[in-house]
Amino acid sequence: MIAKGNHAEALEIIPKILAHGLLIHTARIGTAAYAYYIHMVPAYRRHEPMVVFEVDERYVENKPAPIPHKLPTYAFMKMYAPGLTYIPIHVLGFVNVSEPLLPIYNGPIGFF
Numbered sequence: 001m002i003a004k005g006n007h008a009e010a011l012e013i014i015p016k017i018l019a020h021g022l023l024i025h026t027a028r029i030g031t032a033a034y035a036y037y038i039h040m041v042p043a044y045r046r047h048e049p050m051v052v053f054e055v056d057e058r059y060v061e062n063k064p065a066p067i068p069h070k071l072p073t074y075a076f077m078k079m080y081a082p083g084l085t086y087i088p089i090h091v092l093g094f095v096n097v098s099e100p101l102l103p104i105y106n107g108p109i110g111f112f
Contacts, residue, residue, distance in 0.1 A: 001036075002097075005048035011099060017051055021086040022079060032080040033087050034063070039110035040075035049096045052105040053089040055079060075112075 002017070003009035016023065022033035036042070038052060063078040079087045093105025 001045055002049040002051055005045065007049055007096075007098075010049035010097060014051070014094070014097065014099070014102065017089075018091060021088040022053075022055075023086055024080060024084060029063075030078065032078045034076055034078055036076045037074070038108075041109055041111050042075070043111040046109075046111050047096055049094070050105075050109075051089075051094055052092040052107070052109070054092060055087060055089045059087050 003013050013023075022035070024031060024033050027034060035053075036045075041050075059079045059081050061078045061080070062074040063076050064074065081087065091103065092107070093103040095105050095109070097104075
């Protein structure tokens, strides 16, 4: 998800994603960038702005669900590397973003 589902904020963040990658910041569950695996996106997030990307596995840590029984185990990943501010990614496209110049992702997403 981009900007926790806020469309206006997502449009401000997307140019930074395209230029730099995913911003590492401090969240409730630690300092990193967090994302759902493409086959494990919660259905309640299906209408939020999303960036679909590929990332080098050296940055990725499988992250257990923070709330047992609310998410499948390892539905999302933690991305972090010491000394980096952004995690480099390869953008495959965007979903639920109404900006005509952005690449749109039309591939499969697994919602649960």
